[in-house]
Amino acid sequence: xxxxxxxxxxxxxxxxxxxxxxxxxxxxxxxxxxxxxxxxxxxxxxxxxxxxxxxxxxxxxxxxxxxxxxxxxxxxxxxxxxxxxxxxxxxxxxxxxxxxxxxxxxxxxxxxxxxxxxxxxxxxxxxxx
Amino acid sequence: xxxxxxxxxxxxxxxxxxxxxxxxxxxxxxxxxxxxxxxxxxxxxxxxxxxxxxxxxxxxxxxxxxxxxxxxxxxxxxxxxxxxxxxxxxxxxxxxxxxxxxxxxxxxxxxxxxxxxxxxxxxxxxxxxxxxxxxxxxxxxxxxxxxxxxxxxxxxxxxxxxxxxxxxxxxxxxxxxxxxxxxxxxxxxxxxxxxxxxxxxxxxxxxxxxxxxxxxxxxxxxxxxxxxxxxxxxxxxxxxxxxxxxxxxxxxxxxxxxxxxxxxxxxxxxxxxxxxxxxxxxxxxxxxxxxxxxxxxxxxxxxxxxxxxx
Numbered sequence: 001x002x003x004x005x006x007x008x009x010x011x012x013x014x015x016x017x018x019x020x021x022x023x024x025x026x027x028x029x030x031x032x033x034x035x036x037x038x039x040x041x042x043x044x045x046x047x048x049x050x051x052x053x054x055x056x057x058x059x060x061x062x063x064x065x066x067x068x069x070x071x072x073x074x075x076x077x078x079x080x081x082x083x084x085x086x087x088x089x090x091x092x093x094x095x096x097x098x099x100x101x102x103x104x105x106x107x108x109x110x111x112x113x114x115x116x117x118x119x120x121x122x123x124x125x126x127x128x129x
Numbered sequence: 130x131x132x133x134x135x136x137x138x139x140x141x142x143x144x145x146x147x148x149x150x151x152x153x154x155x156x157x158x159x160x161x162x163x164x165x166x167x168x169x170x171x172x173x174x175x176x177x178x179x180x181x182x183x184x185x186x187x188x189x190x191x192x193x194x195x196x197x198x199x200x201x202x203x204x205x206x207x208x209x210x211x212x213x214x215x216x217x218x219x220x221x222x223x224x225x226x227x228x229x230x231x232x233x234x235x236x237x238x239x240x241x242x243x244x245x246x247x248x249x250x251x252x253x254x255x256x257x258x259x260x261x262x263x264x265x266x267x268x269x270x271x272x273x274x275x276x277x278x279x280x281x282x283x284x285x286x287x288x289x290x291x292x293x294x295x296x297x298x299x300x301x302x303x304x305x306x307x308x309x310x311x312x313x314x315x316x317x318x319x320x321x322x323x324x325x326x327x328x329x330x331x332x333x334x335x336x337x338x339x340x341x342x343x344x345x346x347x348x349x350x351x352x353x354x355x356x357x358x359x360x361x362x363x364x365x366x367x368x369x370x371x372x373x374x375x376x377x378x379x380x381x382x383x384x385x386x387x388x389x390x391x392x393x394x395x396x397x398x399x400x401x402x403x404x405x406x407x408x409x410x411x412x413x414x415x416x417x418x419x420x421x422x423x424x425x426x427x428x429x430x431x432x433x434x435x436x437x438x439x
Contacts, residue, residue, distance in 0.1 A: 052250075059229045060261025062299045067257070 001108040003041040006081060006097040016065065019100050023061035023082065031084040031095055032056045033064045037075050041107065042127050054085055054092070068100060077103040141185045151223040152177050159216050164345065165338035166209060172329050173213070173220070180224045197326040198226060198301045199293055201269075201315075203308040204331025207379030210305040211265065213331075217303065218263040227301055229261035237271040240285040248281040252288045260299050269304035270314035290320045334377050339366050342378050346385060347412070357414030358388075369422050384420065391416040 004010055014022070026033055034054035038045060051071040055063060064082070071080055080101035085092040107129045114122045147153055156177065159170060183196060198221065202210040215232050222230025235255055242248035256264065266272070272289075274280040293302050304321070306314070308330065315322040334342065340363055347353055354362060365384060369375055392412050396404065 055257060057258055058260070059231050059258065060299070062260035062296070063257030066253075066260075 001106055003079065003099070003102070003106060003109075005041075005043060006099055008098045013102065014098070014100060019068070019082070020061045020065060022096075022098065023064045026084040026096060027058055027061060029084075029086070029095070031086050032092065033058065034083045034085065035064070035067050035071050035080065036083060037071055037078045037080045037101075039078050039103075040127060041079050042109065042125065044125075048079075048081065051080075054083070072101055076101075079103065138188065141189055143181065143185060146181060146185060150181065150225075152181065152220060155216060155220045155223060159213075162345075163209060163212065163216075164341045165334050166213070166331065169209075169213060169329055169331055172327065173217070176327060177220060177224065180221075180226060184225065195297055197297060197324065199325045200301070200303045200327040200329060201311060201321075201325050202303060202305040202329050202331060203311045204305075205307065205333055205377060207377030207381075208331040208333060209378065210331055211267065214263065214265045214303050214305070217301075221263065221301060227262055228299075231262035232265055233259040233262060234265040234267060236267050237282065240266070240272065240289075241281045243281075245281075248284040249288060252285045256288070256292050256296075256300070260296070262300060264300055264302045266302065266304045268306045270306050270310040273314055273317055275317060286318060286321075290324065293324050336363065336366050336370075339378065339381055343381055343385060346382060350389075352389065352410050352412055354412050355414070358412045358417050361414045361417040365417055365420060365422055372422065384417075384422075385412075387420065388412050388416045391419050 002009075008014060008022075023033060032054045035051040036048035037051055038048040052067060055067065058064065068080065068082070078101065079099060081097055081099045083094050084096040086095040087093075107127045109125050110128045112124045112126070114124070116122050156174060159173065163170070180196065186192075200217070202213065204210060211234065214234070218227065218230050218232040221227045233255065239255055240248070240252045242251045266289075272282040272286055274282055289302065292300070302325075304311070304325070315325075340359070343362055344354065362384075366381070369380055369384070374380075389412070395413075395416060396408065400408070
């Protein structure tokens with residue numbers, strides 16, 4: 001099942017040239033870029049693993065693409081996303097986030113519905129491979 | 130959208146391209162702002178011409194390889210290596226050989242780490258910042274320490290070599306340092322010599338050139354030297370050149386900074402009434418003559434104790 005979270009996730013996967021163009025846009029706005037990866041795409045999993053520190057003071061997207069290539073080589077079957085951080089408000093807030101790598105076969109997210117007191121229902125989701 | 134489908138033009142107008150690229154402007158700036166350095170300017174002009182012709186060839190559909198643009202600047206301290214590197218970044222940007230045209234200036238400390246496993250990320254970090262621009266490595270020979278084979282400099286060198294080869298389209302590396310030590314460095318690291326196409330030598334400035342530089346520096350800070358001060362400065366340059374650690378334009382800049390200090394002090398102690406702008410911006414002979422260089426000592430040395438021999 002295709003995971004949809006962050007920008008562009010309803011579009012076909014971005015090519016490297018398209019990713020470069022998006023990163024250029026972020027750098028033009030003065031945002032720092034961080035590379036993160038995970039094997040657990042559950043929407044409640046906000047803490048993905050960081051691939052190195054977020055990159056500040058970059059001028060060109062090539063620097064990000066080098067890190068992305070290194071991360072893809074190390075984790076070809078993981079989800080990888082790029083986060084763009086904006087510091088204009090004094091905190092590094094995420095302005096943009098998009099997935100740039102997906103496993104060849106994506107896990108499904110399964111919904112479990114349980115009956116509870118009275119006629120209440122509770123829902124839970126888990127990632128199934 | 131697709132470059133390969135367009136039909137290449139039959140002719141190309143080099144003069145028009147030269148004007149359109151804005152290279153002329155950079156070269157004019159180079160001529161106006163940099164005094165002397167004729168061999169350097171000639172080499173830069175040649176390089177610019179080559180790159181322009183290369184681009185024209187590519188547009189006509191002729192075989193064209195990305196030229197190797199890594200350079201080495203050798204010369205004594207204060208001969209304008211960093212300044213030229215800055216201009217080079219602008220020039221290469223206008224010619225379209227680097228995408229952003231910024232200059233990242235580093236020394237050994239910025240590349241080499243302090244413990245095992247620290248060097249590679251540090252070097253990569255710098256390289257990432259330099260992508261799309263020019264990486265200027267000042268005193269590059271410090272990267273290689275032949276007397277210590279465990280030195281982490283070697284690791285930085287290996288990463289640099291790899292990136293210089295694989296990312297030729299993404300960044301230009303300029304290495305700078307004194308001529309003799311750079312020669313030893315290249316001899317010990319043949320990989321660098323073969324990857325650097327342009328070796329540019331920076332000659333020392335002549336006395337006349339240094340005087341023109343002094344006037345330019347002062348004018349940029351709205352100061353001027355009166356005739357007495359000019360004569361004293363000419364004498365200063367001559368004397369200073371014979372003393373150790375002479376750093377061309379940089380020594381001159383320091384001397385002038387100290388002259389401004391003495392001028393301020395003189396104005397304080399001498400003047401009682403209101404001062405004109407003229408008085409505030411004129412460096413006079415005594416401001417220069419007070420330098421220790423005229424008494425046989427280095428300007429930077431501590432004053433000699435009584436009875437001490439030089």
